[in-house]
């Protein structure tokens with residue numbers, strides 16, 4: 001579709017031209033096929049491309065344009081090559097700030113590590129090659145997992161409620177097989193029953209109605225398709241430290257919290273590092289400073305400056321989201337059953353509860 005068009009690569013273009021299909025014709029064909037995947041989030045009718053700015057395409061994508069519902073006439077703008085199905089970020093603005101400010105820190109290919117890849121495969125259990133499959137990613141953030149899903153060769157539809165899609169587009173938007181758009185999990189603008197795989201990692205606890213957010217995803221699976229989620233696990237006895245701190249700072253909003261972290265985390269890091277040099281008592285005293293380890297060597301070779309950034313991102317991620325609702329594993333299992341999924345598997349792992357199930 002307009003928004004997700006990628007320019008024909010040279011070899012592809014030559015083949016197409018041999019087959020009598022011009023590069024332009026190929027783009028129009030891709031445009032039409034992708035547009036068919038979308039549906040009006042209000043009335044579910046098909047969408048049409050009502051307008052595309054002439055000459056505004058970059059790398060084969062239409063940058064500015066307008067989609068129109070063929071049923072209720074609702075319109076949805078295409079801005080900076082991505083269709084927008086929500087008028088604002090709603091409650092997710094902290095993530096728009098966070099992922100545009102920390103847009104590359106968790107990208108495996110930039111950090112030269114495998115953190116996102118390991119978590120993706122440990123959580124999904126999916127194969128490394130998925131050519132010909134259609135994957136839906138809900139709540140993409142800056143696209144650390146979009147990158148991994150694209151590497152499988154699958155066609156990836158990736159959305160987020162927040163402006164983090166700008167960062168995802170910067171990180172993954174040149175791939176031919178990616179479709180990035182701004183939408184809410186509660187009103188997904190796609191045709192139901194059309195995805196082989198759906199994943200939603202690190203997202204559900206940040207939605208106001210967690211169960212409903214999960215249930216909203218399931219209808220988009222085709223028969224036999226598989227959904228994988230992870231969600232924070234509730235600690236029944238002692239809530240994590242952040243739940244004690246959040247009431248005092250979350251109201252400040254992401255910019256002010258980030259400003260506060262910029263003046264507290266680096267000195268806390270240096271102090272902890274200095275304490276670690278003191279024999280016997282230094283380490284136990286240093287461990288009272290709740291910023292996590294000051295080194296991940298030999299597994300991860302972060303510089304001190306990178307590690308301070310990692311800690312600021314992780315503190316911002318804990319303190320700024322408006323919603324943070326950890327769940328019980330029994331409740332999550334019950335949602336999967338209620339959704340009619342089969343082959344349900346639950347475990348605890350990266351990020352709390354990992355769960356998957358299949359559409360019969």
Ligand SMILES: C[S@@+](CC[C@H](N)C(=O)[O-])C[C@H]1O[C@@H](n2cnc3c(N)ncnc32)[C@H](O)[C@@H]1O
Nearest residue numbers: 092095139140141160161162184185201202203
């Ligand atoms: C902690 S971030 C995780 C991002 C990404 N999955 C990752 O793990 O890096 C949570 C994401 O969920 C998104 N989100 C929250 N509510 C949403 C909703 N109703 N629809 C779509 N995305 C939502 C936020 O905007 C944010 O980018």
Ligand SMILES: [Zn+2]
Nearest residue numbers: 040043069072
């Ligand atoms: Zn409509």
